[in-house]
Amino acid sequence: MSSGNVVETDVLVIGGGIGGCFAAIKAKETGVDVTIVDKAYAGKSGASIAATIFWMVFNPEWGADFDVLMDTFVKAGEYINNREWCEVVLKDSLAIYQDMVAWGVEFHPDWRECINMYPPFTGVRLKFRKHAPALRKQAEKVGVRIIDRVMCTDLLKQDDKIVGAIGFSYDTGGLYIFKAKATILTAGGSSYKPPQFAMWPITGDGEGMAYRAGAEITGKEFPTTFPTLASYPLWGRSTWAYIHLFPRLTTDGSGATTVPPFESGVEGSRREWALNWEFLVHAGKRPIIWDLGLASDEEIKRAQREAANSGFSPAEHERIGLDLNQRGKFAVSGGPAGYSQAGQAGVWVHDTECTTSLPGLYAAGDCGGIRYNGSYLANPGLGTGPSAVSGRRAGVGAADYALREKKLSIDETEIDRLKKVIYTPMERKSGFSPRWVTQLLQNTVMPYYIVFVKHGERLQAALTIVEFLRDHLVPKLMVKDAHELRLAHETKNMVLNAEMMLRAALFRTESRGLHYREDYPRRDDPTWLAWTKVKEEQGRMKVSREPVPEEWWPDLSKPYEERYDLRFPGEFVE
Amino acid sequence: MSIERIDPELCTGCGICVNSCPMDVIRMDEKGEKAIIKYPEECMCCDYCELDCPVDAIYVSPEKYAPLMVSWC
Numbered sequence: 001m002s003s004g005n006v007v008e009t010d011v012l013v014i015g016g017g018i019g020g021c022f023a024a025i026k027a028k029e030t031g032v033d034v035t036i037v038d039k040a041y042a043g044k045s046g047a048s049i050a051a052t053i054f055w056m057v058f059n060p061e062w063g064a065d066f067d068v069l070m071d072t073f074v075k076a077g078e079y080i081n082n083r084e085w086c087e088v089v090l091k092d093s094l095a096i097y098q099d100m101v102a103w104g105v106e107f108h109p110d111w112r113e114c115i116n117m118y119p120p121f122t123g124v125r126l127k128f129r130k131h132a133p134a135l136r137k138q139a140e141k142v143g144v145r146i147i148d149r150v151m152c153t154d155l156l157k158q159d160d161k162i163v164g165a166i167g168f169s170y171d172t173g174g175l176y177i178f179k180a181k182a183t184i185l186t187a188g189g190s191s192y193k194p195p196q197f198a199m200w201p202i203t204g205d206g207e208g209m210a211y212r213a214g215a216e217i218t219g220k221e222f223p224t225t226f227p228t229l230a231s232y233p234l235w236g237r238s239t240w241a242y243i244h245l246f247p248r249l250t251t252d253g254s255g256a257t258t259v260p261p262f263e264s265g266v267e268g269s270r271r272e273w274a275l276n277w278e279f280l281v282h283a284g285k286r287p288i289i290w291d292l293g294l295a296s297d298e299e300i301k302r303a304q305r306e307a308a309n310s311g312f313s314p315a316e317h318e319r320i321g322l323d324l325n326q327r328g329k330f331a332v333s334g335g336p337a338g339y340s341q342a343g344q345a346g347v348w349v350h351d352t353e354c355t356t357s358l359p360g361l362y363a364a365g366d367c368g369g370i371r372y373n374g375s376y377l378a379n380p381g382l383g384t385g386p387s388a389v390s391g392r393r394a395g396v397g398a399a400d401y402a403l404r405e406k407k408l409s410i411d412e413t414e415i416d417r418l419k420k421v422i423y424t425p426m427e428r429k430s431g432f433s434p435r436w437v438t439q440l441l442q443n444t445v446m447p448y449y450i451v452f453v454k455h456g457e458r459l460q461a462a463l464t465i466v467e468f469l470r471d472h473l474v475p476k477l478m479v480k481d482a483h484e485l486r487l488a489h490e491t492k493n494m495v496l497n498a499e500m501m502l503r504a505a506l507f508r509t510e511s512r513g514l515h516y517r518e519d520y521p522r523r524d525d526p527t528w529l530a531w532t533k534v535k536e537e538q539g540r541m542k543v544s545r546e547p548v549p550e551e552w553w554p555d556l557s558k559p560y561e562e563r564y565d566l567r568f569p570g571e572f573v574e
Numbered sequence: 575m576s577i578e579r580i581d582p583e584l585c586t587g588c589g590i591c592v593n594s595c596p597m598d599v600i601r602m603d604e605k606g607e608k609a610i611i612k613y614p615e616e617c618m619c620c621d622y623c624e625l626d627c628p629v630d631a632i633y634v635s636p637e638k639y640a641p642l643m644v645s646w647c
Contacts, residue, residue: 040596044622129625148593170598198620201596320636435615483598483613 004175004419009035009145010402011395012164012180014152014206017046018384019365019391020186021135022096024144026395027184032402035145037167037178039187039486040201042146043136044129046188046365054114054381055123057097058090062115062122066090072120077374078513078564079529079554085372085390088352089343089382092389097124103138106130121379150176152205153489154418155183155213155361156410162213162360163408166418173426173482175419181405182360182398185210185347186391189340189366190497192442193490196228197336204340206367208493210347211500215356216533218369218546219345220497220504221515223338223451224377225274229290229320230333246303249294250277250332252285257294274376275514277332278452279569292327300324337446340497341514342366342383343373348533353397354390360401364394371531375513425488431478434487438494441469445498454505455518463502469495499541504532507543511568521570525563529553576617577634580609584631591623591632599623 010032013024020036021043028034036042058064073086101107108114108125115122139146152167156179164180190204207217227250251257277288292300303324307317317323322330340346346369347356354362354370363369365387373382425431444465445451449458474495477488510524511517529548534541554563577599580591585608591600592609597616600609600623609631617634624632 040598041593044594045596129622149598171601193618198618200616200618486598487616 004177006177006179007035007037007145007147008179008408009033010181011035011398012037012178012183013144013395014165014183014185014209015039015046015187015365015367016042016136016139016146016148017186017188017365017387018132018135019368019387019394020046020184021132021139022099022388022391023184023186023362023364023395023398024139025135025142026392027399027402028139028142028144028395030396030399030403032399033145034143034399035147035178035180036139037147037150037152037165037176039149039151039205041148042139043132045201046132046186053125054117054121054379055097055126056089056093056121056379056381056385057123058093059097059122064122065120068120073372073378074374074552076376076378076513077372078376078523079374079552080371080512080531080548081374081552082371083552084352085370088393089370089372089386089389092392093385096385096388096392100131100134103134105134118379118381121381123381123385126384147176151486151489152176152178152187152209153422155209155358156414156418157213157358158408158410158414160359162358163410165209166415166422168422168482168485170482170486173485175422177415179408179410180360181402181408182362184354184362184364184391184394184398185367186363186365186387186394187367189342189345190494190501191336191339192446192494192498193438194336194338194446195442196333197339199336199339202339202366203490204493204497205490206363207340207345207347207500208496210356210358210361210363210367211496211534211536213358213361214536215358215361215363216348216535217346217500218348218531218533219341219371220500220534221508221532222341222344222375223501223514224336224341225278225452225514226336227277227288227290227332229322230287230331246290246295246299249291249299251289251291251294252280253287253289254285275452275516278448281448282453282569288332290330290332292324293329295327300327337448337451338442338498338501340366340501341373341377343377343386344371344375345369349390352393353400354394355397360405362394362398362401364390368394375515422485422489425477425479426482426485428476428478431476432473434477434479434484434491437469437473437477438487438491440473441466441491441494441498444469445501450502452514453516453518456506456509457519459502459506463499463506466495466498466502470499500534503541503543504534507532507545511571516568518570521568521573523560523564525556525560526550526553576619576637577611577614577623577632579633580611581631581633582608584629585609586629586631588628590626590628594622594626596620596622 016038156164164178185206187206193200347363601612
């Protein structure tokens with residue numbers, strides 16, 4: 001028999017960010033018993049530093065047009081959007097907003113000014129770090145059980161159904177066994193602890209445990225990128241907001257302005273804005289400079305307002321040497337390289353209730369592969385909001401499933417096996433440090449020439465190294481305490497996610513959206529009007545292609561150049 | 575270097591910063607009276623501890639030294 005803390009619940013929610021909080025609250029409202037378990041602190045841990053900038057709320061009363069927005073989604077996403085989910089993301093957003101208002105979430109004081117911040121989208125702004133505590137408070141109010149500082153490592157599977165999860169406390173080292181009729185994964189996306197962006201808790205734990213349990217993972221070939229200041233790259237809190245709002249102030253090494261102004265609503269410019277800088281770097285046109293000398297007085301004033309909204313004091317500006325009045329020049333760094341694409345990558349979901357290929361398992365938030373954004377996120381503000389949307393759907397679906405399930409009985413030998421997996425790194429007398437293996441992984445898969453400007457040969461080379469890390473170093477990770485035990489399991493998940501990313505990128509033999517292959521620099525229609533799926537089969541990682549329904553394809557009778565108005569380097573060279 | 579200090583004179587031991595840190599950098603001391611920097615290697619400079627501290631006892635430097643890291647990744 002396994003000893004440990006045993007928690008029995010109807011619906012288990014793994015990860016208490018925005019998606020997890022919505023999932024838990026909505027499940028609890030149906031009357032079932034609900035537990036959130038969070039690797040850090042539910043309500044605080046999931047929010048990225050950028051989560052406040054814009055919150056898309058589709059509201060016709062504010063001037064939003066459904067057809068225009070759908071068109072914006074699929075054009076930016078280059079036609080591999082799941083349009084069912086696009087519709088849900090738009091139509092559910094108002095209810096999410098109204099819930100948040102009712103729960104006392106504070107919004108930007110000048111919220112009316114923000115409604116049309118990013119046309120054609122409408123929305124509001126959150127106040128920095130105010131929404132998450134309000135969500136936790138609401139979850140507590142409706143009676144959700146919350147367990148903080150416990151890392152789940154694996155899902156529990158019984159008769160091909162998911163019946164909970166297993167994990168440990170990094171405070172006490174104690175084992176936690178969660179027995180649940182339904183389990184919702186809202187454990188975030190995946191990244192490799194990027195040195196450019198403070199999102200290090202996001203290590204692909206959800207996708208990792210889903211993969212090991214036999215679920216399908218999608219969208220791993222699509223990265224995310226946005227810039228931060230190179231001088232203090234982790235300090236992305238407000239500097240990210242500035243660069244984001246004023247991309248046209250950015251120049252390459254020769255002084256040429258590199259990006260069209262996003263704010264004018266130039267269609268698709270955001271993708272250019274993201275990837276073009278990587279192309280410039282590849283061409284040797286470093287450094288990329290953010291030049292405030294090009295800013296108008298109005299832009300400087302607006303940036304100062306942004307600073308205040310981000311909770312960023314003048315003293316903090318001074319600390320990083322950023323004085324907006326001095327109009328200096330700042331080197332731009334590479335953003336969260338290797339972060340999976342929100343709303344695209346994740347555990348493959350079958351329907352708008354977030355069911356997966358495993359009965360009893362639901363996936364939502366950044367962990368849910370709802371694929372609404374296609375190959376590129378159409379707008380800022382489409383990460384956090386849709387996480388709430390899919391979380392809410394998953395909560396309702398999982399609660400309904402839990403009500404239909406009988407009492408659980410879980411095989412103790414499986415629990416014992418997974419318990420051994422958790423604690424083995426603590427028992428080793430010799431082996432490798434997870435911090436070191438993480439660094440090896442970062443230096444292998446995070447360079448721009450692997451994540452952004454890809455080539456089959458380089459991807460294959462990186463994959464060879466990652467396979468070595470997987471086979472030789474990960475099985476010999478050694479830690480000295482429960483804190484480091486968390487690092488060991490994070491490292492294992494990051495290595496697994498790197499393998500998924502590289503295999504999916506090798507498999508997609510075309511370029512589309514943020515996936516650019518130098519050796520395949522064109523979109524390949526209709527072959528790649530498709531999604532990738534990664535899955536374990538007989539101990540091997542297999543990648544497959546899932547076609548996008550034909551009614552969602554672009555008009556293939558139109559010339560290629562008209563179907564796709566954004567260019568890739570080398571696209572037309574024979 | 576990322577999180578630099580938690581002033582023991584100012585710290586009231588409320589423990590808010592322990593929960594604000596998603597990386598488990600901060601723990602309470604053995605007596606459970608003061609917050610201490612236990613695992614500075616994991617600090618990612620998010621600054622949440624400093625922002626959430628009700629008595630301004632924490633200072634996080636934006637500088638993070640990560641050996642072998644490259645700036646364009």
